[in-house]
Amino acid sequence: MNAEKRKMKILAIHGYYQSGPIFRSKLGSLRKGFKNIEFIFAEAPHEVPPEQFAKDGEDTVAGKGWWFNTEKYYFKATEPSNLSVGYEESLAYIEKLIHEKGPFDGILGFSQGASFVSILCALQQKKLSPINFKFAVLISGFKSLCALHAEFYDEPIDLPTLHVYGETDRIIPTETSKELSDLFINRKIIIHEGGHYVPSKKSIYQDFFNEMNINNL
Template sequence: GAQNPDGDDSKSWWFSDINPDYFSSSQESNTCKGFDETLSLIRHTFETQGPFDGILGFSQGSALVALLCCLKTLNEFNYNLKFVVIIAGFKSLSTKHLELFDRLNGQLIDIPSLHIIGETDQIIDKTRSEQLSQHFVNPFIIYHSGGHLVPSHSSNRQKFHQFFDQFI
């Protein structure tokens, strides 16, 4: 992903603003600085270290996974994906990214998807995660009572197994 030029270790898959470089999931923007480099890195990783059965993304990473799914549906990301896991997901509000969803022309993404949504997420409102899941055919949705996190309660793990058992 893109690295903050201020020299700190913060990283982002892309930045929604370039002065200074930062990302906000709620910012509508014409900027997605670093996104093309991120796609190049992911393609390189798939080519040199793949194949991979699936991709997991959390928060901004989940928005990236959704964009990869759009590209796959548009035949612009030609790697096999058996599934995706989207945790605290949302649609990026970058104009360039919204155009990818628009190019689907209402076509749903036909990649098995697990969407994990926190009922009390203060960073990514659950309605944004729910809206993203509606772009997928038969999204498998798990709600948890927590916030912006990966749930680890045993009841959630049973649901994880339910989703992943179909790929074994």
């Protein structure tokens, strides 16, 4: 009698001003659509100042961030900076999470989470971290414009990747996501008609996940 085939395991990294539970909710359709995949949701260790997104007289839910590029603990993806406040703590957290709950077959990130994933891919290739995964999915990704992160984008990265972004994204411009995807040698690109969100259509990810499932398990 054949042993039951194990599930593929993916570490999911949320975007800026999100959280693990929020991202889990946003990936609800994917989790239900891919029952052969176990998603483990990370949560950034840094709280975003609520006033960054608060409107007059409106309460906001505390969100998390992986690093900040201003002294006021704000983050703006399209602004160059010499700061990456909190990045080292976030990297240590991810390495600890991988050690405790891994190994992971793949890693998936959205927005700032996808930017973080691109850095993790570079760290793995450069052997600067004990992390180890076989593929990555980057949704609405972008290169970090922090000067301290420039070293992570100085060479092509040879890792199977799926890049997903929206042609009407007003938060992360399409050309920015394309620039990041160009860094990866073994890449697939899906451009959807929407904006800055994780598209829920199973068909967007199906072929890539099937290929990774066959090759890596």
